[in-house]
Each structure stands twice: as C-alpha cells, then as structure tokens.
Amino acid sequence: MSRSLMLGAALAALLTIPAAAAEVELDAGESGQTEFVTPSGNIGCIVTPEGGTEVYQPESGGPEIICDRVEPDYVRVVLADDEAEELDEVADPSCCGAEQVLHYGEWASIEGFVCYSRRTGLTCTTEDETHGFKMARAGIETW
Template sequence: MTARTRRLAACVLAGLAVVVPAASAKDSFVAFRTPSGSIGCIYSLVGGVRALRCDVRGVVDPPARPKSCDLDYGSAFLLGTTGRARRLCAGDTALDPKANVLAYGHQRRLGPFTCTSRRTGLRCATHAGHGFELSRQAQRLF
C-alpha cells in the first residue's frame, strides 16, 4: 500500500467524524477501480472503523458546493457501516490508476460492503441496504 493510499484512508475516516487510533498491524486498506477508470474506491478498516469511499471522475452535473466547503464537492462519496451514504467535501481523490480492476459484471465484498461493477456504473451497499449507485451521469445515495 502506498503512502498516498494510507493518507487518503485517514481522510476517509476523518470524514466519518470519529476518533481513530493510530494504524496497527490489524488495519487494512483496499483500493479498486472500474474498468473505465472513471470510478475509484478505497475500503478502510482502521481501529475497528470500516468505511468505503468512492470518487467519480468527470461528474456531468455536480451539485452546488456548500458554503462550508472550500474544496471539491460533488464527486466524492462516503459510506459507513450505518446510515445513508453522503457526498464529501474533499481535496484528494480515491481514483488510483494502479488499483485493481473490478471487472464489469463482478462483485466484491469488503467487510459489510458489497460493490457490483456494471457498464452503467458502480453500486455499493451495506448489509442494512444503505449505499450508492455511481456513474458520471448520475449519482444516487440511499
């Protein structure tokens, strides 16, 4: 795992607004991307806190940036183990051209998250049914 990926994972967990202990040998980070390279994700498990962040390159019609956000808004998404997915105010990216590819038609389970890659986009959800469907054209959070 690169230092860049570890820094990004720390930012993901910071987005969950939790206190996270220093990384340990039990912590893990997994990066993957769609075959087009337009969507990249990082799953992190740090100090028992699990999170999934996915970013979309080139969102066609991004929402207005909130006044509270001085960084990029509308293309980064965060999913925790509870509650709905949400958009992030972020100055970094989960898009990693070196990440493993999740081929179209395939699924990947990471902790409580299941992601399915399709030509139409990426769908990730928790066991509780919260998640997101992402593509450049549309983003649905549930």
C-alpha cells in the same frame, strides 16, 4: 438475530446482485485497506477495515468505503455503516490509481460492504442494504 432472519437477509442481498455477476475477491494492501477501480478508470474506491489503519482512522470507527468519481465532476461518496454521504467539494482529489479492477459483471464483498460493477455504474451497499450508493457518469444516488 435469528438464523432465519439472517438467512433471509443474505438471500435478499444476493437477489439484488445481477444474475450474471461473478463474485471476485479483492485483496487488501500492506496498509490494510482494499483499493479498486472500475474498468473505465473513472471511479476508484478505498475500503478501510473496522478500527482503521496505522495512518487512517474513519470517523465512525469503520469499516468505511470511500469512492471518487472523476468525470463529469469530481465527487466523493463516503459509506459507513450508518449512512452514505455525497461530497461535492473534495480537498484531496486522488482518484483512480489502484491496480485491482472490479470488472463489469463482477461483484465483491469487502469488510461488510457489497459492491458490483456494471457498464451503467458502480453500486455499493452495506450487507443489509440499508445504506448505499450508485455512482456513474450519469449521476450519483445515495440512500
């Protein structure tokens, strides 16, 4: 990809992040995965790096982000580099015990995904924004 196209894609990604948003760094745990929750505790996410971990290998090979919303119904969204998929029936509900919080007005770039937290919900996209999701109590949107 040419340098100008990469610069244009990076600029476009930055323009979608709210102007008042602050970038934060989220740390990976001992497993190699990065976990975080939103301030409400209603949404929790796990990011698995490319190649997976000793205990979990994403179907796509990774990287992969899985976010669960607890209320009003338990729903999971899985975002890999080629699609975002909403799962309404989750066999292993286990949301929202992470210690790291992505506070409202903050955003983080993790393993090729960009997530930002607002009072209106959590939005995560691939860095090129071709795929992503918005998750909130009001609903879920994938693209």
